[in-house]
Amino acid sequence: MIRVTSDSGSFRDPAGHVFTRNGRIYRSIFEPGVNDFEAARDAGIHEKLIDAGLLIHHEEIEEKDAPSGTVYCLRHPRIPMISYPWEWPFSLLKDAALLHLDIMERIVPEGFWLRDASAFNVQYDGNGLRLIDTLSIGKRLPESPWIAYKQFCSHFVAPLALAAYGDIRTLSLWRSYIDGYPLDLAAKMIPLRRRFAPGLFMHLLLHARFQAKADRKENIGKADQAKTLTLSDNGLIALIRSLRQTVSGIRWKRSSAIWEGYGDIRTYDSEDLARKAAYVEQVVKQLNPAMVWDLGANTGEFSEITASGGAFVVSIDGDPACAEFLYEKVSNSKGMKNILPLVMDLANPSPGLGWDGRERFSLRDRGPADLVLALALIHHLVLSSCVPLEIVSRWFSGIGENVLVEFVPLGDPMVQKLLHNRVDERHPYDEAAFRSNFETMFRFVDSTTLENGRKLFLYRRKG
Numbered sequence: 001m002i003r004v005t006s007d008s009g010s011f012r013d014p015a016g017h018v019f020t021r022n023g024r025i026y027r028s029i030f031e032p033g034v035n036d037f038e039a040a041r042d043a044g045i046h047e048k049l050i051d052a053g054l055l056i057h058h059e060e061i062e063e064k065d066a067p068s069g070t071v072y073c074l075r076h077p078r079i080p081m082i083s084y085p086w087e088w089p090f091s092l093l094k095d096a097a098l099l100h101l102d103i104m105e106r107i108v109p110e111g112f113w114l115r116d117a118s119a120f121n122v123q124y125d126g127n128g129l130r131l132i133d134t135l136s137i138g139k140r141l142p143e144s145p146w147i148a149y150k151q152f153c154s155h156f157v158a159p160l161a162l163a164a165y166g167d168i169r170t171l172s173l174w175r176s177y178i179d180g181y182p183l184d185l186a187a188k189m190i191p192l193r194r195r196f197a198p199g200l201f202m203h204l205l206l207h208a209r210f211q212a213k214a215d216r217k218e219n220i221g222k223a224d225q226a227k228t229l230t231l232s233d234n235g236l237i238a239l240i241r242s243l244r245q246t247v248s249g250i251r252w253k254r255s256s257a258i259w260e261g262y263g264d265i266r267t268y269d270s271e272d273l274a275r276k277a278a279y280v281e282q283v284v285k286q287l288n289p290a291m292v293w294d295l296g297a298n299t300g301e302f303s304e305i306t307a308s309g310g311a312f313v314v315s316i317d318g319d320p321a322c323a324e325f326l327y328e329k330v331s332n333s334k335g336m337k338n339i340l341p342l343v344m345d346l347a348n349p350s351p352g353l354g355w356d357g358r359e360r361f362s363l364r365d366r367g368p369a370d371l372v373l374a375l376a377l378i379h380h381l382v383l384s385s386c387v388p389l390e391i392v393s394r395w396f397s398g399i400g401e402n403v404l405v406e407f408v409p410l411g412d413p414m415v416q417k418l419l420h421n422r423v424d425e426r427h428p429y430d431e432a433a434f435r436s437n438f439e440t441m442f443r444f445v446d447s448t449t450l451e452n453g454r455k456l457f458l459y460r461r462k463g
Contacts, residue, residue: 004065008358009120016135021065025078027058027134028070036115036138037072045112045137054103055137056123056130074134080126080291080312080340084360085119085155086174087342087350089320089327090163090252092129093171096122097156099129101244103137104146108236113140117152118180120360126312126338128331143230146239150211154180157203157246162186164252165194168320171343178354183208199246254321272450276406277305279448279456280373283404284309289370293399295346296377300326300339306373307339314369315341346377347385364398368461372400376454379408379429383418388427389437397441397461407434407455431455 007018015033019026029037040046049055056076063073085093100117107113114136121133141147158181162170166189173181187195187208195205231239268276284292284306292311294303299322303315317323326341344350344363352362374396381387396403408415410430419426435444435457442459449455 025076027074029072089323117148119155145231158186160250293369294373367399372403375406393437
C-alpha cells in the first residue's frame with residue numbers, strides 16, 4: 001500500500017513542499033521555485049554545497065505520486081531526528097548560524113544567496129549540521145540588501161546574545177517566538193554593558209530601532225517608497241563577515257552546580273557503574289536498535305555506550321550545561337557522530353507548536369524510538385515533578401517500543417533526599433507500584449539488580 005503524507009511544517013513556502021511516500025522523504029518544486037532551482041542546479045551550486053557538507057543531498061527523480069503542480073521532484077535522505085532551536089545546546093545554535101554564513105560567503109560571489117535564514121532550515125544528520133531547505137538557495141537580486149538579514153538576526157544573533165549575556169534559559173523563549181525573537185525585546189533584555197559591543201550594537205540594537213521606525217511608518221501609512229537601499233556584492237560580503245565576527249564572539253560560559261558535582265553525589269561505586277554499563281551494552285546488542293532516546297542522560301556516558309553499538313542516540317537532559325558538554329565532545333570527535341544532545345525538561349517535554357499545533361512536532365510525535373533509556377529518571381518524575389507512575393508508564397508506552405528503566409528504591413540516599421520534605425505527601429512510589437503500572441503497558445523481558453539495590457528493568461511494549 002502506497003502512503004503519501006504531506007509534511008505539516010513546510011506549507012509556508014509557495015516554491016515547494018515536502019512530503020513522504022512510504023517513509024521516504026521527497027520535495028516538490030512548484031512553478032514559483034523553478035527559476036531559482038534551475039539556476040542553482042545549472043550553475044553547480046547545489047553540487048558544490050553538498051560536496052562541502054553544507055547542504056543535504058538530493059536526487060532529481062520522476063514521482064507519479066507527487067502533489068499536483070509539481071514541476072520537479074527531489075528525493076532526500078531521511079534525517080534521523082528532527083529537532084528544534086528551543087531544544088538545542090548553545091553551540092549547536094551557534095554552529096547553525098555559522099553554517100548559514102559559510103553558505104552565503106560561498107554563493108554570493110556566484111550571484112546567489114539564501115532567501116531564508118531560518119534556524120529550522122538546519123538539522124543534524126548523524127555526521128554534522130546540514131542545510132535541509134534546498135529551495136532557500138536562489139538568484140541574488142542585484143544590488144539588493146540581504147532579504148533574510150532580519151530573519152538571521154532574530155533567529156540567531158538575538159537568542160545567542162540573550163543566552164550568553166543574560167541567561168541560558170532564555171532559549172526557551174523560542175517556544176513563544178517560533179518565527180524569531182522580536183529584536184526590540186532582545187535589545188531591552190541584553191545587559192547594558194553588552195549592548196554597545198560593536199557587532200551587537202549594529203545587528204541588534206540599531207537594527208531593532210530601524211525596524212521599529214519602519215513598522216511605525218507602515219502602520220500609519222507613511223512608508224517612504226522613494227528610498228531604495230542598495231548593496232554591492234562587496235558590501236554584502238562585508239555584512240556577512242561582520243555577522244560572522246559577531247556570532248563567533250558570542251560565548252556562553254558553561255556552568256552547572258548539578259553537573260559539576262554529579263560525580264560526587266551519585267550513589268555508585270566503580271563496580272556498580274561497570275555492571276550497569278555492561279547491562280546497557282548487553283541490551284543494546286540484544287535489541288540492535290536503530291534509534292535510541294536516552295532520557296535524563298546527564299553528560300551522556302550511557303549515550304556513548306549505546307551509540308558505540310551503531311544506534312543513533314538522542315541524548316536528552318534538562319541541564320543546558322550537560323547537553324553543551326556532550327555536543328562539544330561529539331562535534332569535536334573524529335569518530336562517533338551519531339549522538340544528538342538536546343535540552344528538555346522531561347516533566348514539560350516539547351509540545352506541538354505553530355499553525356494548528358502541528359507545524360513543529362511534539363517530542364511524542366517524533367517517536368517511537370526502538371529503545372528508550374530511563375536511567376535514574378523515574379524517581380525524579382514521580383517525587384520531584386509529581387507525575388504518578390500510571391501516567392509515566394503510559395507516556396513511555398507512546399514514545400518507545402522497548403524501555404530500559406532504572407528503579408531507584410525508597411531506601412536509596414537520592415530518593416531519601418527527594419522525600420525529605422514530603423514523606424507523607426507523595427504519589428505511590430515503591431517497586432510493587434512501579435512494576436504494576438509498567439507491566440500494564442509493557443511486557444517484562446529481563447532485569448538485573450546492582451549491589452547498591454537499584455534495579456534495571458527491560459520492558460517491551462504490549463501489542
